[in-house]
Amino acid sequence: MPDFSWGKPSPVISYLPNHTEERRLAALHATGLLDTLPEERFDRLTRLAYRLFEVPIALVSMVDRDRQWFKSCQGVSLRETPRNIAFCSWAIQNDELMEVPDTRLDERFRDNPFVTGPPYVRFYAGQPLHLATGERIGTLCLIEPEPRQLLAREKQLLSDIALLVEQEFSLGTQYPTDNITGCLEELAFTPRATNTLALCRRYDINAVLIRIRILNMARIGQLHGDEDGGEVGSNESHQLLEQLGKTMVKIASQAEVVGRYGNDTVAALLMDATLGEIRLLCAQLKAALQRWNGLRRPGETKLYCHIEVTSASLDDEETLAHLFEGEWTHYFTIDER
Structure with missing residues (x-):
């Protein structure tokens, strides 16, 4: 993916009360997952979403104070972006799936550099990811360069895969591999x-x-x-x-x-x-x-x-x-x- 020119910084979007946002950020950092190396336990789930939904990009994002960082990504080499242009920053405001069928028709995103330039996002679906304590720390998201709308069955499937991601969050940085074989115990x-x-x-x-x-x-x-x-x-x-x-x-x-x-x-x-x-x-x-x-x-x-x-x-x-x-x-x- 080419380098991006982010233009003039704009404020981070968050409708969460300050104390809620600070608690969310503290919980995010407590996972110990930010800025860690790629892990198969997350990559297998973005690969699954990538394949089942037939999209060019599938991500597990984690929304930090001023950036979104990708714990797992299929279809892009980028590992983080500024939060002020992150679709996922909007998605974590609520518990429900955030779907944008056509970004060019949505005033929140039509001027976003990811819409006007590579990867030319036209469709976005982000399922919020929760910790066991309830904080929304990121999303499992799908991205396409063409307009799209998920069927009810597809929305439920994305939610179910997101639950598997959340189960991995509950393990933190511990991944129980077998000492001899090197795969899962x-x-x-x-x-x-x-x-x-x-x-x-x-x-x-x-x-x-x-x-x-x-x-x-x-x-x-x-x-x-x-x-x-x-x-x-x-x-x-x-x-x-x-x-x-x-x-x-x-x-x-x-x-x-x-x-x-x-x-x-x-x-x-x-x-x-x-x-x-x-x-x-x-x-x-x-x-x-x-x-x-x-x-x-x-x-x-x-x-x-x-x-x-x-x-x-x-x-x-x-x-x-x-x-x-x-x-x-x-x-x-x-x-x-």
Whole structure:
């Protein structure tokens, strides 16, 4: 995106009483999220909005005293703008969605430099984002260069995705990753995957789980003195799990959620994926894991695992545990040869 000339500064727009605005700003800064690096937990949600709404720009904005800063952005490289020209500064004045079908017909925005110049905003929809204590600290917003009006179903979908963003706010700067695999630990993966499945069922969006399950974990454990064959602190088992996590996170980058499940499994949940995309992803996982096995030295433990796929149903009674315990389609076996 090119550099912008902001012109003569104008006052920040805020209809909130001073004490309310100061409390809001204090709560915003207390999150510890301002000026932090991009995080997958937010990026996955802006990617989801970007894809489902088919817009060129989707953002998680946080409205500071004199600027709006983007915790996550799809479609733009800009990380912040002055607050006095920020659409989101208007959006946080109320709890409801702020939709601007055509900025050129809205006196608040028709002379805005983002409307008269790049990215030539014509449509804006901003769903206010709340902290658990009630303060509105930013928005999940959609931007288009053409006029548009959201359907009632689309407004509800945007609100539901915003709720997922708010759940991430509640974690602050803590992101519970598994120490071995580097992806989400099971206690964090399970609620995120469950919430994503609920969203899919509500809007009739197909959801697919891909898992890589290590088959030689029990044998490794027994060789190192664990009679139950479970995960032990051996370098071998940790190396296998670490490689599994790295591979899944890298290859399944389009997944909504990637995490560890149990002692021997890493899984990825994908929304709205085609059969061709699933097959390609599984083939890429297979190739990457086979390459890693091929680089192991004589005597080093290699991966022996299955790559499997299952689809979620529209049954509200089907839990994530039911999916993992149900039938899976076997795609590939990675052996130790």
